Amino acid sequence: MAERSEEVKLLGMWASPFSRRVEIALTLKGLPYEFSEQDIANKSPLLLQSNPVHKMIPVLLHNGKPISESLVILEYIDETWQNNPILPQDPYDRAIARFWARFVDEQIYVTAMKVVGKVGEEKDAAVEATRDLLKLMEKELVGKDFLGGESLGFVDIVATLVAFWLMRTEEVVGVKVVPVEMFPEIHRWVKNLLDVDVIKKCIPPEDEHLNYIRARMDSLKLKSV
Amino acid sequence: MADEVILLDYWPSMFGMRTRVALEEKNIKFDYREQDLFNKSPILLEMNPVHKKIPVLIHNGKPVCESLIQVEYIDETWPGGNSFLPSDPYQRAQAKFWGDFIDKKVYGPTRLIWGAKGEEQEAGTKEFIEMLKMLESELGDKTYFGGETFGYVDIAMIGFYCWFDVLEKCGNFSIEAECPKLIAWAKRCMKRESVAKSLPDSDKITKFVPELKKKIGIE
Numbered sequence: 001m002a003e004r005s006e007e008v009k010l011l012g013m014w015a016s017p018f019s020r021r022v023e024i025a026l027t028l029k030g031l032p033y034e035f036s037e038q039d040i041a042n043k044s045p046l047l048l049q050s051n052p053v054h055k056m057i058p059v060l061l062h063n064g065k066p067i068s069e070s071l072v073i074l075e076y077i078d079e080t081w082q083n084n085p086i087l088p089q090d091p092y093d094r095a096i097a098r099f100w101a102r103f104v105d106e107q108i109y110v111t112a113m114k115v116v117g118k119v120g121e122e123k124d125a126a127v128e129a130t131r132d133l134l135k136l137m138e139k140e141l142v143g144k145d146f147l148g149g150e151s152l153g154f155v156d157i158v159a160t161l162v163a164f165w166l167m168r169t170e171e172v173v174g175v176k177v178v179p180v181e182m183f184p185e186i187h188r189w190v191k192n193l194l195d196v197d198v199i200k201k202c203i204p205p206e207d208e209h210l211n212y213i214r215a216r217m218d219s220l221k222l223k224s225v
Numbered sequence: 226m227a228d229e230v231i232l233l234d235y236w237p238s239m240f241g242m243r244t245r246v247a248l249e250e251k252n253i254k255f256d257y258r259e260q261d262l263f264n265k266s267p268i269l270l271e272m273n274p275v276h277k278k279i280p281v282l283i284h285n286g287k288p289v290c291e292s293l294i295q296v297e298y299i300d301e302t303w304p305g306g307n308s309f310l311p312s313d314p315y316q317r318a319q320a321k322f323w324g325d326f327i328d329k330k331v332y333g334p335t336r337l338i339w340g341a342k343g344e345e346q347e348a349g350t351k352e353f354i355e356m357l358k359m360l361e362s363e364l365g366d367k368t369y370f371g372g373e374t375f376g377y378v379d380i381a382m383i384g385f386y387c388w389f390d391v392l393e394k395c396g397n398f399s400i401e402a403e404c405p406k407l408i409a410w411a412k413r414c415m416k417r418e419s420v421a422k423s424l425p426d427s428d429k430i431t432k433f434v435p436e437l438k439k440k441i442g443i444e
Contacts, residue, residue, distance in 0.1 A: 053322075053326060053359060062315070065315055067315070067318045067319075067322070068322060069321075069322055069325050071325075072318050072321045072322050072325065073318070075317075075318070075321065076314055076315070076317070076318040079314040079317065080314045091298055091301035091302045092284070092287060092289070092298070092302075094297075094298070094301065095289045095294050095295075095297070095298040096289075098291070098294045098297070099289075099290055099291055099294055102291060102294075103275065136275060
């Protein structure tokens with residue numbers, strides 16, 4: 001494999017699951033990169049210039065050229081550096097992986113956000129809806145160590161959002177959205193993830209993360225008063 | 226053994242049109258099965274149990290869901306002829322970015338334009354024009370979004386073209402006035418057999434929308 005002079009920079013945010021998943025991919029591939037913490041409330045000129053359409057993190061800059069949208073970034077990383085493949089080879093398996101990745105981001109994430117953002121009956125409904133979606137993920141894990149099969153893959157990396165964001169929010173939100181009795185496979189999968197060095201290295205430190213989530217929720221409550 | 230390709234689809238869907246165009250571009254014979262979305266068939270529910278939506282591409286009995294995922298699957302499974310995505314990873318990423326943009330930013334406002342009234346409808350129209358202008362800026366003076374060859378982003382967007390008439394009527398605006406390059410692009414695409422075969426006539430869509438509104442219970 002040819003040696004290339006690479007400059008890889010990630011515009012991200014330490015507590016964002018979308019940013020962290022890119023870090024997981026880069027670390028899995030053994031790629032050195034420069035991480036630039038972005039202030040979302042006060043967006044840098046570099047961020048605005050690199051992602052003028054959405055003005056959001058994460059943005060990967062490879063030799064100065066920007067790539068935006070975390071799922072697009074993950075595929076770009078996988079295609080550019082072919083060691084430790086993230087996506088499967090077979091076109092059908094790839095289509096399935098892409099389907100579940102979108103499911104996590106477009107269904108689970110969107111619904112789970114309502115658990116944090118709503119109160120009372122609306123919150124209960126959001127919990128129910130999230131659980132219904134997670135039941136589908138639970139089914140996918142039966143007989144598998146990871147969503148990707150025997151080893152960590154594309155969907156696992158994307159679904160760290162469930163393992164280390166949704167499930168961590170439970171502590172702060174005071175609702176066990178993902179109880180172990182209802183979701184034994186998901187709980188087993190989280191343990192498997194925590195055994196993977198790259199994951200341990202790349203997820204936000206728990207205490208700091210919980211404090212951050214608490215602070216955000218408090219500020220959301222203040223806004224709704 | 227010959228490939229068996231079935232497409233569960235709904236004729237006015239701009240998402241279904243993507244898959245139709247992709248299959249036609251690759252000259253793949255497929256069995257088009259019109260679905261009644263108000264009375265979902267057992268095969269639809271079985272093949273897309275998660276979303277219960279069209280389009281569903283069934284290849285030798287195995288379902289692929291989500292239109293852009295289907296377009297990529299078609300490109301990867303039948304690699305001969307016209308490649309929808311460039312071979313360079315950076316160019317591919319740009320194409321996927323714009324496909325995602327169309328899904329996230331262009332579709333939503335269209336529902337407000339034909340489905341809502343007053344301020345909501347106006348907001349939808351304004352948003353839609355803004356998003357089209359972003360796309361037009363990305364197109365620039367190129368023949369197609371990918372350059373000289375018809376590809377992924379063109380396929381992602383072209384289905385919206387047959388909806389333009391009804392959107393203009395509902396929103397009281399002219400897309401050609403706002404985005405002339407985009408209209409020129411669409412007309413170029415319509416000259417392709419794959420596109421002409423896959424898109425219904427604009428006036429069919431225009432006649433259909435009031436019926437659709439009645440069916441879903443909005444005036």
